[in-house]
Amino acid sequence: MLDATTAQPTGLPQRPGVGYKPQHYQDILEDPGSVAWLEIHAENYMGDGGRPLAQLRHLAERFPISVHGVGLSIGGEGPLDAEHLARLRHLVGWLNPASFSEHLAWSTHDSHYLNDLLPLPYTEVTLARVAEHVDQVQDSVGRRMLLENPSTYLAFAETEMSEIEFLTGIARRTGCGLLLDVNNVFVSATNQQSDPESYIDAFPMDLVGEIHLGGHDADTDDQGAPLLIDSHARPVVDPVWALYGRTIARAGALPTLIEWDNDVPDWPTLRAEAGLAADVLDHRVGVTA
Template sequence: MLDQSAKRQLPPRPGIGYKPQHFSNILQDAEPVKWLEIHAENYMGDGGRPLAQLRYLAERFPISVHGVGLSIGGEGPLNRDHLARLKHLCDWVDPASFSEHLAWSTHGAEFLNDLLPLPYTDATLERVADHIAEVQDHVGRRMLLENPSVYVNFTETNMGEIEFLTEVARRTGCGLLLDVNNVFVSCTNRQTDPYDYIDRFPHQLVGEIHLGGHDEDTDDMGAPLLIDAHGSEVVDPVWQLYAHTIAISGPKPTLIEWDNDVPDWPVLADEASRAARILDKVIA
């Protein structure tokens, strides 16, 4: 059983995105994984195996609840039913961390099941900040907001992504989730320097780091177009960017995300070990 005080925050060690097929591996030997992240929406049924597994795991590991369906960047109001489900989940799991995305996915009555982009303007800033304040009020917890992977620029954008995220955090008191793979993907796609992005990021606001794999494609002009796919290993340039990140910020809870073509446990454990070795160097 996990000591209650250890549940209250994620340790600055590797975690993984939990997949049910790894339940028995995790119970046998989770090393070097010290915490687990779940996608909130997969645990919003009434019962059965998913909730039974989560109850069991939450007694043994710090849990991060990561929402993918709230549509914080949506033009419309937040879905009150969904907010209530999130609150219910967070109340019984009592996670060490709760996070969501800077994106939209709901339009009217439709849920589009992707993290869609938004322009960075005063109007979207105000809307996102209002929605985050509402989420934090409703769920009764501080949330972390994740930087997105983006493939397009909005001509109406008139502020930088870091400026936008920092101002949202200032207005709402939320923290940030820094996805280093998303930084690499977005900066490549925007043809900007990912190291410059990391150097300018407000690391004191970061409660968690994500690492994951991406796919490579090209746009109409033959320019590199990286796609955040979560279906492969973290590539070497992203590991290097990660090492650079925590050399600046100090060790942070670091998640390996692998959501598609999910491999056997040893492959994930190897990825987590690689993160552990980089974290160890910073601590040493």
């Protein structure tokens, strides 16, 4: 277990970053705008050689890199996949990223991989299992990781604690930090009819090493109530920007990622979203929410 007595540091600048997409490679080099760092999905760079790794090595000479994993199934009931963990350890070893993070979710059952990030009940048993997995990952890669709050669409009847209590408990037991996805907060609060501002006000900002912002799709459920889907396919909406401003007013400047993974726009559009995050960082720090 890592020491959890201090705030979670990362080597990322306290400025905006974006999720890297290969089609933006040349544009990023020529005109990054407000973008100060890049994030990659670990699973896209676990191979050997080829243009993707060559481009990543080149970018890593210019920008701090954050590695974000989506396939460890850290909340799964079974043991972590040893081969996947070995590939992750190899990637982190040669890339030496400024930050490494994973989702609080599960995506495996027996030997099957499910192409989704699924929620889990917040119980003492689940907390102990996730903490054990986090310890295993941190011991394997040799560095502290950040754990991201999920977007949720339902609540489990057997839940014994709040999501914030669950995340804080894992961080305190393992020494990991937290990744606060503000869009996920808004999506979950809307779907479960809770208050996103209260969530932000209660979140342990001293443990946060990175923030995520992204877009979502709006729908309705079978009863006609609002249903938001965390799609990463649209611009960040105004209520999420407002929630982000409230977060920064509480926490101060933090590395902030713009996520746009589906229906990816051209570089000027993505760069402009990062510019909006830069405006919030420049003007909201020190403002009382």
